[in-house]
Amino acid sequence: MFGYYLDLAIRSLRRHKVLTTLMVLALALGIGATITTLTVLRLLSGDPLPEKSAQLFYPQVDPYPADQPFSRSGKRLPFLMSYVDAMNLLHAGKARRQTAVALSQVKVAPKTQEGKPFYADGVMTTADFFPMFDAPFQYGAGWSAADDDSRAQVVVIASFLNDKLFGGTDSVGRMIRIEDHDFRIIGVLKPWAPQPRFYALHLGSRDYGKGEGVFMPLLGARADCIGPSTMMSYGPGSSMEHLETSPAIWLGVWVELPDASAVSAYRLFLANYARQQVALGRFQKSRTALSGLMQWLRSEHVVPDDARLQTGLAFGFLLICVVNTVGLLLAKCLRRSREIGVRRALGASRGAIFAQFMVEAAIVGVAGGVLGLVFAELGLWGIRHQPAQYAGLAHLDLPMFLFTFVVALVASLVAGLLPAWRACVVAPAPQLKAS
Numbered sequence: 001m002f003g004y005y006l007d008l009a010i011r012s013l014r015r016h017k018v019l020t021t022l023m024v025l026a027l028a029l030g031i032g033a034t035i036t037t038l039t040v041l042r043l044l045s046g047d048p049l050p051e052k053s054a055q056l057f058y059p060q061v062d063p064y065p066a067d068q069p070f071s072r073s074g075k076r077l078p079f080l081m082s083y084v085d086a087m088n089l090l091h092a093g094k095a096r097r098q099t100a101v102a103l104s105q106v107k108v109a110p111k112t113q114e115g116k117p118f119y120a121d122g123v124m125t126t127a128d129f130f131p132m133f134d135a136p137f138q139y140g141a142g143w144s145a146a147d148d149d150s151r152a153q154v155v156v157i158a159s160f161l162n163d164k165l166f167g168g169t170d171s172v173g174r175m176i177r178i179e180d181h182d183f184r185i186i187g188v189l190k191p192w193a194p195q196p197r198f199y200a201l202h203l204g205s206r207d208y209g210k211g212e213g214v215f216m217p218l219l220g221a222r223a224d225c226i227g228p229s230t231m232m233s234y235g236p237g238s239s240m241e242h243l244e245t246s247p248a249i250w251l252g253v254w255v256e257l258p259d260a261s262a263v264s265a266y267r268l269f270l271a272n273y274a275r276q277q278v279a280l281g282r283f284q285k286s287r288t289a290l291s292g293l294m295q296w297l298r299s300e301h302v303v304p305d306d307a308r309l310q311t312g313l314a315f316g317f318l319l320i321c322v323v324n325t326v327g328l329l330l331a332k333c334l335r336r337s338r339e340i341g342v343r344r345a346l347g348a349s350r351g352a353i354f355a356q357f358m359v360e361a362a363i364v365g366v367a368g369g370v371l372g373l374v375f376a377e378l379g380l381w382g383i384r385h386q387p388a389q390y391a392g393l394a395h396l397d398l399p400m401f402l403f404t405f406v407v408a409l410v411a412s413l414v415a416g417l418l419p420a421w422r423a424c425v426v427a428p429a430p431q432l433k434a435s
Contacts, residue, residue, distance in 0.1 A: 004368045013360060016332055020364065021380040023328045026369030027411060030314075030321030032375025035404050037307070039405075040394055041378060044208075048194035053293040054060040054135060056198075057095075057255050058265065060289040061085055061274050064234055065282055066249070077289050079201070079330065080232060080249035085277075090126065094269045095255035095262070097128040100218060101199050102228040102251050108166045109177040118215035120161060122178070124228065130156070130187075138162075140172035140187035143217055151223045154216075154413070156187040157236060157431065161213040165174065172266050178214060181224040189215075196302050198293055266290060284376035316408075322415045354420045362409060363418025369408030375403065 013020045017306045047053050060077040063085055081089075084101040089208050109117040129135070130142035139162075143154050155178065162171055193211030199213070216226070227240045228250045235247030243250060257263045267290045274286040291299060377398060383394040 003392075007249045010363065013363060016128055019328050019332050019413055022327050023364045024367045024371060026321045026324045027365065027408065027415075028329070028371035028375055029265050031368055031404060031408050031411065033314040033373030034311075034318045034407060035372060035376040035396070035400060036379030036383070037311040038403075039067050039376070039396060039400050041311045042400065043195060043304070043394065044299075044381060046195065047294060048196060048198050048297075049133065049293065052256075053392040055096075055256050055258055056132070056293040057257055057266070058291045058293070059089065059253055059270050060291070061153060061270070061277075062283060062285045062287040063249055063286050077250070078232070079285055080133075080230070080250050081251050081253055082247070083251060085387075086253050089270075090272070092273075094266055095250075095257055097132040097256040098253065099126045099132055100251045100253050101125045101129065102218065103212070103230070104198055104221070104226055106178050106214060106226060107180070108161075108165075111175045111177065111182075121218060122214040122217045122221075122226075123212045124216050124226065126218055126412045128256075129199075129215070129366040132254065133194070135192050136190040139170045140185070142187055142215075147224065148217050148219055151220045152182065152217055153183050153220050153224075154186045154357055155183040156189060156215040157185055158189050158213045158215075160210060161192050162188045179224060179226050183214075183216065196297065196300075198297060199252065201252075201296075201300055225239045245391070248326045261288070278375060291389035318411065322411050325364070325412070325415040326418055328356075329364075329416055330422060333419045333422050334358070357420035358413060358416050361412045361420070364412075364416075364427060365408045365412025366405065368412060372408060373375045373401070373404055417435070 021073045049056065057343070060079065061081065062077055063082050064078075081100075090098050090100060102258065104122045104124055105119055106122040107117050108120045123129070127143055127145045127148050130137075135142075137156075138159060140156075140162040142156055143152060147154060155176065157165075157171070157176070159168075162168060165176065166174065171188060174185050175182050176185065177183070193209065195208055197208065224243070225241060225242070231240065231243065231248050231250040233246070233248045255266060257266055265287075270288045270290055271286065274283060274288045297303075373396075380394045380396060
């Protein structure tokens, strides 16, 4: 029976080519705009580490001292920590893993005569960074806690930097110069760039893109006077050369907490630590916060408001397109009143008429989905040529490809409900009499 309805629907759509073209085009425009904006929104608001995000937390304290109150607008806690507080939290060892992170733009030079120096984004961090964030290695491995303590001059590089410097070969054991100091490569990451770059928020890096090129032990980098990209001073005497003792905040801290009890215990530890620092005269207030990864991204408004607005406008445009399709299907239905009357007189049930028109709407939806994919690809191509951080990542993946046809079918079936109901209630007698 479905094959019969399909044949009738195709015949009908071929007879009314202009109306069919208008319906398909209307749906395709709405679907193309919707899928384009949804793809971008999904990219911007996605979970950067879906397998582990529930275990990653970002602690915050209020580091401003009692004897030097620091005026700040609003009530939000600082998003960075001082070196003293970051090291205190790490050395306390109250989490399964903990790491401190700072970013720096560094000059890199290969140990070859023909190699020319260039600047790359770098990460200064501690040993737990790689296992905590599940960073995959192509060659070698990360450094150890002992390397942190000994200020080892070692480095892990990204795959794209390894391709640029060493043609993608195993470069473990080779040397590169970073800020005029020699570092020994101990690991090469596979292509790895969480989107957004949650660990680098507010640290001086772009939130999206291919990621950082070099990863250095924090203490080893500081031993060579490599400074962070972001540093905020809250008192006199702060300097880039003496960040470890300066009244400045420049480090982000992440902790891995496996379950709810660990989260509660760490939150209590953090509150006790802040109260202790108030008692010592270091802090003015004992305010603290412990945000999960996704909560942290939401609170920091990683997804631009205009992206959400554009998605809402696209859905509104799709609704207008669906309404226009309803009107075109109704016009088509009214033009076929006599045909419907004859079919009803020959014994076709209302259900059969309804099913026939819904099949027609579904065919229009599938055609609109195919053309909508073309429009979506054109829209994403345009986004990739914009000067935005995430522009190069705007591609249609398999889930969004399949979702396009889901949207197309739902939109067309919704559009076909009213015309199909109107067709199935056509009375056959007046139509036969008129003919």
